[in-house]
Amino acid sequence: MVPTSKDRSAIATPPVFIIxxxxxxxxxxxxxxxxxxxxxxxxxxxxxxxxEQFSQIQGTGGRLVLYEFYAEWCDPxxxxxxxxxxxxxxxxxxxxxxxxxxxxxxxxxxxxxxxLITELQKKYRVFAFPTLVIAxxxxxxxxxxxxxxxxxxxxxxxxxxxSLVPRYTxxxx
Amino acid sequence: xxxxxxxxxxxxxxxxxxxxxxxxxxxxxxxxxxxxASMMHGATDSQTFEMLTGKVGVAxxxxxxxxxxxxxxxxxxxxxxxxxPLVFTRPVSRxxxxxxxxxxxxxxxxxxxxxxxxxxxLAGFHFGEILTLxxxxxxxxxxxxxxxxxxxxxxxxxxxxxxxxxIVCIVAFYIWMAGQTIPxxxxxxxxxxxxxxxxxxxxxxxxxxxxxxxxxIIPTINVYDALNGSQWPIVPVLSYLSTVALYLLFSxxxxxxxxFFYGSN
Numbered sequence: 001m002v003p004t005s006k007d008r009s010a011i012a013t014p015p016v017f018i019i020x021x022x023x024x025x026x027x028x029x030x031x032x033x034x035x036x037x038x039x040x041x042x043x044x045x046x047x048x049x050x051x052e053q054f055s056q057i058q059g060t061g062g063r064l065v066l067y068e069f070y071a072e073w074c075d076p077x078x079x080x081x082x083x084x085x086x087x088x089x090x091x092x093x094x095x096x097x098x099x100x101x102x103x104x105x106x107x108x109x110x111x112x113x114x115x116l117i118t119e120l121q122k123k124y125r126v127f128a129f130p131t132l133v134i135a136x137x138x139x140x141x142x143x144x145x146x147x148x149x150x151x152x153x154x155x156x157x158x159x160x161x162x163s164l165v166p167r168y169t170x171x172x173x
Numbered sequence: 174x175x176x177x178x179x180x181x182x183x184x185x186x187x188x189x190x191x192x193x194x195x196x197x198x199x200x201x202x203x204x205x206x207x208x209x210a211s212m213m214h215g216a217t218d219s220q221t222f223e224m225l226t227g228k229v230g231v232a233x234x235x236x237x238x239x240x241x242x243x244x245x246x247x248x249x250x251x252x253x254x255x256x257x258p259l260v261f262t263r264p265v266s267r268x269x270x271x272x273x274x275x276x277x278x279x280x281x282x283x284x285x286x287x288x289x290x291x292x293x294x295l296a297g298f299h300f301g302e303i304l305t306l307x308x309x310x311x312x313x314x315x316x317x318x319x320x321x322x323x324x325x326x327x328x329x330x331x332x333x334x335x336x337x338x339x340i341v342c343i344v345a346f347y348i349w350m351a352g353q354t355i356p357x358x359x360x361x362x363x364x365x366x367x368x369x370x371x372x373x374x375x376x377x378x379x380x381x382x383x384x385x386x387x388x389x390i391i392p393t394i395n396v397y398d399a400l401n402g403s404q405w406p407i408v409p410v411l412s413y414l415s416t417v418a419l420y421l422l423f424s425x426x427x428x429x430x431x432x433f434f435y436g437s438n
Contacts, residue, residue: 010267014268017421017425021418024418025415028412028415035407035408071359073359075357076358086398087397087401087402089308089397107362108364126361127360143215143217147356147357148357148358151398152397153223155308156297156302156304157218162303164215164301
Protein backbone atom coordinates (compact mmCIF):
# COMPACT_ATOMS: atom_id res chain seq x y z
CA MET A 1 0.00 0.00 0.00
CA VAL A 2 1.40 3.36 -0.99
CA PRO A 3 1.56 5.72 2.02
CA THR A 4 -0.34 8.95 1.62
CA SER A 5 0.48 12.33 3.08
CA LYS A 6 -2.25 11.78 5.64
CA ASP A 7 -0.49 8.75 7.14
CA ARG A 8 1.22 9.47 10.44
CA SER A 9 4.86 8.62 9.97
CA ALA A 10 7.06 8.11 13.04
CA ILE A 11 10.01 9.79 11.33
CA ALA A 12 8.21 12.77 9.85
CA THR A 13 9.35 16.20 10.97
CA PRO A 14 6.35 18.50 11.47
CA PRO A 15 6.42 21.01 8.58
CA VAL A 16 5.26 23.79 10.88
CA PHE A 17 8.39 23.27 12.96
CA ILE A 18 10.65 23.57 9.92
CA ILE A 19 8.82 26.71 8.76
CA UNK A 20 9.02 28.27 12.23
CA UNK A 21 12.76 27.62 12.44
CA UNK A 22 13.42 29.12 9.01
CA UNK A 23 11.25 32.17 9.80
CA UNK A 24 13.05 32.72 13.12
CA UNK A 25 16.47 32.44 11.49
CA UNK A 26 15.53 34.89 8.75
CA UNK A 27 14.05 37.30 11.30
CA UNK A 28 17.25 37.05 13.35
CA UNK A 29 19.44 37.85 10.36
CA UNK A 30 17.17 40.74 9.34
CA UNK A 31 17.13 42.18 12.88
CA UNK A 32 20.92 41.96 13.11
CA UNK A 33 21.29 43.66 9.73
CA UNK A 34 18.92 46.47 10.74
CA UNK A 35 20.73 46.95 14.04
CA UNK A 36 24.09 47.04 12.25
CA UNK A 37 22.86 49.57 9.66
CA UNK A 38 20.94 51.76 12.11
CA UNK A 39 22.49 51.42 15.55
CA UNK A 40 20.12 52.58 18.27
CA UNK A 41 21.06 55.52 20.44
CA UNK A 42 22.29 54.32 23.83
CA UNK A 43 19.56 54.49 26.48
CA UNK A 44 19.73 56.84 29.43
CA UNK A 45 22.55 55.80 31.73
CA UNK A 46 24.05 56.90 35.03
CA UNK A 47 25.03 60.57 35.27
CA UNK A 48 28.68 60.29 36.26
CA UNK A 49 30.62 63.27 37.48
CA UNK A 50 34.30 63.60 36.76
CA UNK A 51 37.03 64.06 39.37
CA GLU A 52 37.10 67.81 38.87
CA GLN A 53 33.37 68.13 39.58
CA PHE A 54 33.71 65.77 42.53
CA SER A 55 36.50 67.83 44.06
CA GLN A 56 34.19 70.87 44.07
CA ILE A 57 31.58 69.10 46.21
CA GLN A 58 31.68 70.04 49.89
CA GLY A 59 31.29 66.69 51.67
CA THR A 60 29.28 63.69 50.54
CA GLY A 61 26.34 64.13 52.89
CA GLY A 62 27.03 60.71 54.40
CA ARG A 63 26.64 59.01 51.04
CA LEU A 64 29.07 56.43 49.75
CA VAL A 65 31.16 57.29 46.70
CA LEU A 66 30.92 54.96 43.72
CA TYR A 67 34.03 55.23 41.54
CA GLU A 68 33.93 53.77 38.07
CA PHE A 69 37.42 53.23 36.71
CA TYR A 70 36.93 53.56 32.99
CA ALA A 71 38.94 53.86 29.77
CA GLU A 72 37.74 55.09 26.37
CA TRP A 73 39.52 52.26 24.55
CA CYS A 74 38.05 49.55 26.78
CA ASP A 75 35.28 47.55 25.07
CA PRO A 76 34.03 45.75 28.21
CA UNK A 77 33.69 49.13 29.96
CA UNK A 78 31.70 50.51 27.04
CA UNK A 79 29.52 47.43 26.97
CA UNK A 80 28.81 47.75 30.69
CA UNK A 81 27.96 51.40 30.15
CA UNK A 82 25.43 50.63 27.40
CA UNK A 83 23.82 47.60 29.05
CA UNK A 84 24.21 47.08 32.79
CA UNK A 85 24.39 50.73 33.79
CA UNK A 86 21.29 51.56 31.71
CA UNK A 87 19.13 49.29 33.81
CA UNK A 88 16.51 51.57 35.42
CA UNK A 89 16.58 49.81 38.81
CA UNK A 90 20.34 50.04 38.97
CA UNK A 91 20.49 53.63 37.77
CA UNK A 92 17.93 54.72 40.36
CA UNK A 93 19.79 52.92 43.15
CA UNK A 94 23.11 54.51 42.16
CA UNK A 95 21.68 58.00 41.85
CA UNK A 96 19.75 57.72 45.14
CA UNK A 97 22.36 56.16 47.39
CA UNK A 98 25.78 56.94 45.92
CA UNK A 99 27.83 59.78 44.53
CA UNK A 100 28.82 58.36 41.13
CA UNK A 101 32.28 59.45 40.01
CA UNK A 102 33.97 58.32 36.81
CA UNK A 103 37.75 58.07 36.74
CA UNK A 104 38.81 57.93 33.10
CA UNK A 105 42.24 56.46 32.46
CA UNK A 106 44.28 58.29 29.82
CA UNK A 107 47.61 56.44 30.18
CA UNK A 108 47.37 54.93 26.70
CA UNK A 109 46.30 58.16 25.02
CA UNK A 110 48.65 60.59 26.78
CA UNK A 111 51.48 58.34 27.95
CA UNK A 112 50.67 58.76 31.62
CA UNK A 113 47.79 59.65 33.91
CA UNK A 114 47.39 62.85 35.92
CA UNK A 115 48.74 62.35 39.49
CA LEU A 116 45.26 62.21 41.06
CA ILE A 117 44.14 59.35 38.81
CA THR A 118 47.39 57.44 39.44
CA GLU A 119 46.94 57.95 43.15
CA LEU A 120 43.35 56.67 43.11
CA GLN A 121 44.31 53.64 41.00
CA LYS A 122 47.09 52.79 43.44
CA LYS A 123 44.94 53.39 46.48
CA TYR A 124 42.11 51.14 45.28
CA ARG A 125 44.45 48.64 43.55
CA VAL A 126 42.83 49.02 40.15
CA PHE A 127 44.45 46.73 37.61
CA ALA A 128 41.67 46.34 35.05
CA PHE A 129 38.76 48.20 33.47
CA PRO A 130 35.93 48.51 34.22
CA THR A 131 36.26 48.43 38.00
CA LEU A 132 33.65 49.70 40.42
CA VAL A 133 34.92 50.79 43.81
CA ILE A 134 32.62 51.83 46.63
CA ALA A 135 34.38 54.13 49.07
CA UNK A 136 33.38 55.52 52.42
CA UNK A 137 33.10 59.30 52.63
CA UNK A 138 36.51 59.29 54.34
CA UNK A 139 38.04 57.61 51.29
CA UNK A 140 38.46 54.07 52.61
CA UNK A 141 37.46 51.35 50.16
CA UNK A 142 34.34 49.44 51.17
CA UNK A 143 33.98 47.03 48.26
CA UNK A 144 35.30 46.38 44.75
CA UNK A 145 33.77 44.79 41.66
CA UNK A 146 36.08 44.01 38.73
CA UNK A 147 34.92 43.47 35.16
CA UNK A 148 31.87 44.07 33.04
CA UNK A 149 29.27 42.27 35.14
CA UNK A 150 25.56 41.85 34.53
CA UNK A 151 22.95 44.11 36.08
CA UNK A 152 21.84 41.58 38.70
CA UNK A 153 25.41 40.98 39.87
CA UNK A 154 26.06 44.71 40.02
CA UNK A 155 22.78 45.38 41.82
CA UNK A 156 23.60 42.72 44.43
CA UNK A 157 27.10 44.18 44.84
CA UNK A 158 25.69 47.66 45.52
CA UNK A 159 22.86 46.58 47.81
CA UNK A 160 25.14 44.28 49.80
CA UNK A 161 27.67 47.05 50.35
CA UNK A 162 24.87 49.37 51.45
CA SER A 163 23.69 46.77 53.94
CA LEU A 164 27.19 46.19 55.30
CA VAL A 165 27.89 49.87 55.94
CA PRO A 166 24.57 51.23 57.19
CA ARG A 167 26.11 54.13 59.02
CA TYR A 168 27.33 55.55 55.72
CA THR A 169 24.11 55.23 53.78
CA UNK A 170 21.98 58.15 52.96
CA UNK A 171 20.67 59.50 56.25
CA UNK A 172 17.55 60.77 54.57
CA UNK A 173 16.45 57.17 53.93
CA UNK B 174 3.92 15.53 24.24
CA UNK B 175 4.09 11.95 25.43
CA UNK B 176 3.18 11.51 29.09
CA UNK B 177 4.90 8.10 29.43
CA UNK B 178 8.25 9.40 28.12
CA UNK B 179 7.93 12.40 30.41
CA UNK B 180 7.34 10.27 33.52
CA UNK B 181 10.14 7.83 32.66
CA UNK B 182 12.58 10.71 32.05
CA UNK B 183 11.72 12.34 35.36
CA UNK B 184 12.01 9.01 37.18
CA UNK B 185 15.38 8.26 35.56
CA UNK B 186 16.67 11.66 36.68
CA UNK B 187 15.48 11.28 40.25
CA UNK B 188 16.27 7.67 41.06
CA UNK B 189 20.07 7.70 40.73
CA UNK B 190 21.47 8.44 44.18
CA UNK B 191 24.95 9.39 42.96
CA UNK B 192 23.51 11.94 40.57
CA UNK B 193 21.34 13.40 43.30
CA UNK B 194 24.28 13.71 45.72
CA UNK B 195 26.33 15.49 43.06
CA UNK B 196 23.48 17.87 42.25
CA UNK B 197 22.85 18.54 45.94
CA UNK B 198 26.53 19.36 46.53
CA UNK B 199 27.34 21.36 43.42
CA UNK B 200 23.92 22.84 42.88
CA UNK B 201 22.99 23.72 46.44
CA UNK B 202 25.56 23.14 49.20
CA UNK B 203 28.54 24.85 47.49
CA UNK B 204 26.84 28.01 46.13
CA UNK B 205 24.67 28.55 49.22
CA UNK B 206 27.70 27.99 51.47
CA UNK B 207 29.73 30.46 49.37
CA UNK B 208 26.94 33.02 49.63
CA UNK B 209 26.65 32.73 53.40
CA ALA B 210 30.44 32.85 53.82
CA SER B 211 30.79 35.95 51.64
CA MET B 212 27.96 37.72 53.43
CA MET B 213 29.34 36.86 56.87
CA HIS B 214 32.77 38.20 55.97
CA GLY B 215 31.53 41.17 53.98
CA ALA B 216 33.26 39.95 50.83
CA THR B 217 32.22 40.36 47.19
CA ASP B 218 30.67 37.32 45.51
CA SER B 219 33.33 35.36 43.67
CA GLN B 220 33.18 34.61 39.96
CA THR B 221 32.84 30.91 40.86
CA PHE B 222 29.70 31.79 42.77
CA GLU B 223 28.38 33.77 39.82
CA MET B 224 29.09 30.77 37.59
CA LEU B 225 27.40 28.24 39.88
CA THR B 226 24.28 30.36 40.21
CA GLY B 227 24.06 31.18 36.52
CA LYS B 228 24.25 29.44 33.17
CA VAL B 229 27.21 27.28 34.14
CA GLY B 230 25.36 26.03 37.21
CA VAL B 231 22.43 25.01 35.02
CA ALA B 232 24.83 23.27 32.62
CA UNK B 233 26.49 21.35 35.49
CA UNK B 234 23.14 20.23 36.89
CA UNK B 235 21.89 19.14 33.48
CA UNK B 236 25.16 17.46 32.55
CA UNK B 237 25.02 15.17 35.54
CA UNK B 238 21.33 14.77 36.14
CA UNK B 239 20.33 14.36 32.55
CA UNK B 240 23.33 12.58 31.09
CA UNK B 241 21.93 9.70 29.14
CA UNK B 242 18.34 10.85 29.50
CA UNK B 243 18.34 11.87 25.87
CA UNK B 244 19.11 8.26 25.01
CA UNK B 245 22.62 8.23 23.54
CA UNK B 246 23.94 4.77 22.77
CA UNK B 247 26.89 4.78 25.15
CA UNK B 248 24.76 5.52 28.20
CA UNK B 249 21.59 3.63 27.43
CA UNK B 250 21.92 1.04 30.14
CA UNK B 251 20.23 2.11 33.36
CA UNK B 252 20.23 5.83 32.67
CA UNK B 253 16.93 6.43 31.05
CA UNK B 254 17.87 5.30 27.57
CA UNK B 255 17.07 1.65 28.21
CA UNK B 256 13.58 1.94 26.78
CA UNK B 257 14.71 3.84 23.69
CA PRO B 258 14.58 0.85 21.30
CA LEU B 259 11.13 0.07 22.67
CA VAL B 260 9.96 3.60 21.94
CA PHE B 261 11.49 3.59 18.50
CA THR B 262 9.85 0.31 17.49
CA ARG B 263 6.43 1.68 18.39
CA PRO B 264 4.46 4.20 16.34
CA VAL B 265 5.63 7.08 18.48
CA SER B 266 6.66 10.09 16.46
CA ARG B 267 10.37 10.77 16.90
CA UNK B 268 9.76 14.49 16.88
CA UNK B 269 7.32 13.93 19.75
CA UNK B 270 10.02 11.96 21.56
CA UNK B 271 12.60 14.77 21.15
CA UNK B 272 10.21 17.56 22.14
CA UNK B 273 8.94 15.63 25.17
CA UNK B 274 12.50 14.94 26.31
CA UNK B 275 13.46 18.59 25.83
CA UNK B 276 10.48 19.91 27.79
CA UNK B 277 11.03 17.44 30.65
CA UNK B 278 14.77 18.08 30.94
CA UNK B 279 14.17 21.85 30.76
CA UNK B 280 11.61 21.69 33.56
CA UNK B 281 13.89 19.54 35.77
CA UNK B 282 17.00 21.71 35.23
CA UNK B 283 15.13 25.01 35.34
CA UNK B 284 13.27 24.09 38.50
CA UNK B 285 16.39 23.01 40.39
CA UNK B 286 18.35 26.09 39.32
CA UNK B 287 15.42 28.38 40.12
CA UNK B 288 15.05 26.89 43.62
CA UNK B 289 18.79 27.34 44.14
CA UNK B 290 18.58 31.00 43.02
CA UNK B 291 15.65 31.65 45.36
CA UNK B 292 17.50 30.11 48.33
CA UNK B 293 20.58 32.22 47.52
CA UNK B 294 18.39 35.36 47.28
CA LEU B 295 16.79 34.51 50.64
CA ALA B 296 20.22 33.95 52.22
CA GLY B 297 21.33 37.35 50.89
CA PHE B 298 18.10 38.94 52.14
CA HIS B 299 18.73 37.52 55.61
CA PHE B 300 22.06 39.36 55.71
CA GLY B 301 20.59 42.61 54.40
CA GLU B 302 21.12 42.25 50.65
CA ILE B 303 17.98 43.64 49.08
CA LEU B 304 16.70 42.42 45.73
CA THR B 305 13.41 43.54 44.27
CA LEU B 306 10.72 40.95 43.60
CA UNK B 307 11.14 41.69 39.90
CA UNK B 308 14.86 40.86 40.12
CA UNK B 309 14.13 37.51 41.79
CA UNK B 310 11.44 36.75 39.20
CA UNK B 311 13.93 37.65 36.45
CA UNK B 312 16.48 35.21 37.89
CA UNK B 313 13.90 32.41 37.93
CA UNK B 314 12.84 33.09 34.33
CA UNK B 315 16.48 33.31 33.22
CA UNK B 316 17.28 29.92 34.77
CA UNK B 317 14.41 28.31 32.86
CA UNK B 318 15.60 30.02 29.66
CA UNK B 319 19.15 28.78 30.33
CA UNK B 320 17.84 25.27 30.93
CA UNK B 321 15.85 25.46 27.69
CA UNK B 322 18.79 26.26 25.44
CA UNK B 323 21.36 24.10 27.25
CA UNK B 324 19.07 21.06 27.25
CA UNK B 325 18.37 21.55 23.53
CA UNK B 326 22.14 21.67 22.85
CA UNK B 327 22.69 18.60 25.03
CA UNK B 328 19.95 16.67 23.26
CA UNK B 329 21.58 17.35 19.92
CA UNK B 330 25.04 16.39 21.22
CA UNK B 331 23.75 13.16 22.79
CA UNK B 332 21.42 11.97 20.08
CA UNK B 333 23.98 12.40 17.31
CA UNK B 334 26.17 9.31 17.21
CA UNK B 335 28.88 10.93 15.07
CA UNK B 336 32.12 10.85 17.09
CA UNK B 337 33.66 13.92 15.43
CA UNK B 338 30.50 15.91 16.13
CA UNK B 339 30.56 14.86 19.78
CA ILE B 340 34.22 15.86 20.11
CA VAL B 341 33.44 19.26 18.55
CA CYS B 342 30.60 19.66 21.06
CA ILE B 343 32.88 18.88 24.01
CA VAL B 344 35.57 21.30 22.78
CA ALA B 345 32.95 24.01 22.19
CA PHE B 346 31.60 23.43 25.70
CA TYR B 347 35.03 23.87 27.27
CA ILE B 348 35.79 27.01 25.24
CA TRP B 349 32.40 28.41 26.27
CA MET B 350 33.06 27.58 29.91
CA ALA B 351 36.54 29.15 29.81
CA GLY B 352 34.90 32.43 28.87
CA GLN B 353 32.62 32.25 31.89
CA THR B 354 35.46 32.01 34.41
CA ILE B 355 36.25 35.74 34.39
CA PRO B 356 34.06 38.70 33.51
CA UNK B 357 35.17 40.69 30.45
CA UNK B 358 37.94 43.13 31.43
CA UNK B 359 40.80 45.10 29.90
CA UNK B 360 44.12 45.27 31.69
CA UNK B 361 45.04 48.75 32.89
CA UNK B 362 48.29 50.56 32.18
CA UNK B 363 50.20 51.75 29.12
CA UNK B 364 50.54 49.62 26.01
CA UNK B 365 52.58 46.53 26.90
CA UNK B 366 55.47 45.32 24.78
CA UNK B 367 57.27 42.05 24.10
CA UNK B 368 56.19 38.95 26.01
CA UNK B 369 53.65 40.94 28.05
CA UNK B 370 51.92 42.05 24.89
CA UNK B 371 51.87 38.48 23.58
CA UNK B 372 50.37 37.19 26.82
CA UNK B 373 47.75 39.93 26.87
CA UNK B 374 46.86 39.53 23.21
CA UNK B 375 46.49 35.75 23.53
CA UNK B 376 44.27 36.10 26.60
CA UNK B 377 42.21 38.73 24.83
CA UNK B 378 41.89 36.46 21.80
CA UNK B 379 40.79 33.54 23.96
CA UNK B 380 38.18 35.61 25.76
CA UNK B 381 36.81 37.25 22.62
CA UNK B 382 36.61 33.85 20.89
CA UNK B 383 34.78 32.44 23.86
CA UNK B 384 32.42 35.42 23.92
CA UNK B 385 31.73 35.06 20.20
CA UNK B 386 31.14 31.33 20.59
CA UNK B 387 28.89 31.95 23.58
CA UNK B 388 26.77 34.44 21.63
CA UNK B 389 26.56 31.96 18.79
CA ILE B 390 25.88 28.64 20.54
CA ILE B 391 24.26 29.71 23.81
CA PRO B 392 22.75 33.16 23.29
CA THR B 393 20.99 34.48 26.36
CA ILE B 394 18.25 36.92 27.13
CA ASN B 395 18.89 39.22 30.06
CA VAL B 396 15.36 39.28 31.45
CA TYR B 397 16.16 41.78 34.20
CA ASP B 398 17.54 44.27 31.69
CA ALA B 399 14.65 43.61 29.32
CA LEU B 400 12.14 44.45 32.04
CA ASN B 401 14.07 47.50 33.23
CA GLY B 402 15.37 48.88 29.99
CA SER B 403 13.94 51.40 27.60
CA GLN B 404 14.53 49.17 24.58
CA TRP B 405 13.10 45.75 23.85
CA PRO B 406 15.98 43.32 23.09
CA ILE B 407 14.76 42.05 19.71
CA VAL B 408 18.07 40.56 18.53
CA PRO B 409 18.77 38.57 21.74
CA VAL B 410 15.20 37.20 21.76
CA LEU B 411 15.36 36.16 18.11
CA SER B 412 18.85 34.72 18.58
CA TYR B 413 17.66 32.64 21.50
CA LEU B 414 14.49 31.35 19.85
CA SER B 415 16.12 30.58 16.50
CA THR B 416 19.02 28.73 18.16
CA VAL B 417 16.69 26.58 20.28
CA ALA B 418 14.51 25.84 17.25
CA LEU B 419 17.58 24.93 15.19
CA TYR B 420 18.95 22.58 17.87
CA LEU B 421 15.59 20.84 18.19
CA LEU B 422 15.19 20.56 14.44
CA PHE B 423 18.66 19.01 14.09
CA SER B 424 17.93 16.72 17.05
CA UNK B 425 14.78 15.48 15.32
CA UNK B 426 16.71 15.06 12.06
CA UNK B 427 19.46 12.93 13.65
CA UNK B 428 16.91 10.90 15.62
CA UNK B 429 15.01 10.21 12.43
CA UNK B 430 18.15 8.68 10.92
CA UNK B 431 18.79 6.26 13.77
CA UNK B 432 18.06 2.55 13.42
CA PHE B 433 17.73 -0.12 16.12
CA PHE B 434 18.15 -3.86 15.76
CA TYR B 435 15.91 -6.19 17.70
CA GLY B 436 18.81 -8.53 18.35
CA SER B 437 21.13 -5.88 19.81
CA ASN B 438 21.67 -5.42 23.52
